[in-house]
Amino acid sequence: MRIVITGAAGFLGSHLCDRLLAEGHQVVGLDNFITGSRENIAHLMGNENFTFYKHDVSNYIYIAGKVDAVLHFASPASPNPQSPLAYFNLPIQTMKAGALGTHNTLGLAKANHARFLLASTSEIYGDPLEHPQKESYPGNVDPAGERAVYDEAKRFAEALTLAYHRQHGVDTRIVRIFNTYGPRMDLEDGRALPNLLKQALLGKPLTVYGDGSQTRSFCYVDDLIEGVVRLLYSNEHMPVNIGNPVEMSILEFAETINRITGNSAGIQFLPRARSTRDPQRRRPDITRAREILGWEPKISLEEGLRRTIPYFKQKLGLTE
Ligand code: NAD
Ligand code: UDP
Numbered sequence: 001m002r003i004v005i006t007g008a009a010g011f012l013g014s015h016l017c018d019r020l021l022a023e024g025h026q027v028v029g030l031d032n033f034i035t036g037s038r039e040n041i042a043h044l045m046g047n048e049n050f051t052f053y054k055h056d057v058s059n060y061i062y063i064a065g066k067v068d069a070v071l072h073f074a075s076p077a078s079p080n081p082q083s084p085l086a087y088f089n090l091p092i093q094t095m096k097a098g099a100l101g102t103h104n105t106l107g108l109a110k111a112n113h114a115r116f117l118l119a120s121t122s123e124i125y126g127d128p129l130e131h132p133q134k135e136s137y138p139g140n141v142d143p144a145g146e147r148a149v150y151d152e153a154k155r156f157a158e159a160l161t162l163a164y165h166r167q168h169g170v171d172t173r174i175v176r177i178f179n180t181y182g183p184r185m186d187l188e189d190g191r192a193l194p195n196l197l198k199q200a201l202l203g204k205p206l207t208v209y210g211d212g213s214q215t216r217s218f219c220y221v222d223d224l225i226e227g228v229v230r231l232l233y234s235n236e237h238m239p240v241n242i243g244n245p246v247e248m249s250i251l252e253f254a255e256t257i258n259r260i261t262g263n264s265a266g267i268q269f270l271p272r273a274r275s276t277r278d279p280q281r282r283r284p285d286i287t288r289a290r291e292i293l294g295w296e297p298k299i300s301l302e303e304g305l306r307r308t309i310p311y312f313k314q315k316l317g318l319t320e
Helices: 011-022 038-044 091-112 148-168 192-201 221-233 250-261 287-293 301-315
Strands: 002-006 026-031 050-054 069-072 115-121 171-177 206-209 215-217 240-242 247-249 267-270
Touching: 002 011, 002 091, 011 026, 011 038, 011 221, 026 038, 038 050, 069 091, 069 221, 091 115, 091 148, 091 171, 115 148, 115 221, 148 171, 171 221, 192 206, 192 250, 192 301, 206 250, 215 250, 221 240, 221 287, 240 287, 247 250, 250 267, 250 301
Parallel strands: 002 026, 002 069, 026 050, 069 115, 115 171, 171 240, 206 267
Antiparallel strands: 215 247
């Protein structure tokens, strides 16, 4: 297939490029580098099956030649208001990537009779009142809250994707991605793993917001990409959760990172910003992914951290 990937220079987009190129596809990557980096795709330059265009997908997308699939991953993704790369600080760009970017990528798929896959998120469940989250749970999102720029854009994106499927017959897929981590995450984007792992490797105390009782479920990138690729090759049109169902508190997560890195600086508790509506609990119900895709994650948190640490050390200049 000839596959267009938006957000190709980002964390997940670049891993997806690697995986689909390894399977023998041609990949056309698009990115405007708002939160991504040229370094993430530097190793692909010169690969005859890879083409890259710097482009903002909120604007009309023109790709010469046949396209067989479009995977829309372009969007800021960090919720930490302390980072300039977070969607709180890129509110209009985030809404445009989710709304106009989804419209343009769906248009590209429709014109080419191509498959389409939307990268949605567990954030569409908001601060969930149902636990764990099944795909049938409609969510608890405040459209006037600060997180809405991301959550509502992704909710709109899902609705538009299904509208193109139902009205125009576009062959669409929707993956609801839960917290994923691994090499090529931006160390400065403020998400929990880059913040805490960077602090641990530098021998600093880990910043836990609030008392750390809020929970998340962390999936290693290779597991996530496997789920996304299986969904792409499937015939499932309704949303599918992909994430790791092993739930833990953020405090436990921080303690695990300190243990694995041998950091003895402990934990620094910081106030949890109320205004951000930081979800209290999050864990995917992956029954549908198991049944439809035969997928479940295989890599434990400890193993995933071991695979991620060398990248962080290299970025921090800590390699001997
Ligand atoms: P990332 O910030 O590393 O990657 C996003 C990429 O999209 C970046 O390279 C950025 O420059 C690019 N981009 C943003 N707006 C653009 C635009 N208008 N035009 C072109 N390129 C644009 O983040 P990520 O973690 O790789 O996330 C990728 C996708 O997966 C996002 O859609 C995100 O919402 C979704 N997602 C990720 C996670 C996770 O845990 N990593 C969880 C849920 C959903
Ligand atoms: N968090 C934290 N310390 C940090 C960064 C994040 O305690 O330095 C918490 C954050 O408040 C949230 C959880 O870790 O409860 C996961 O945050 P992340 O930014 O990874 O994304 P989210 O899961 O909220 O989308």
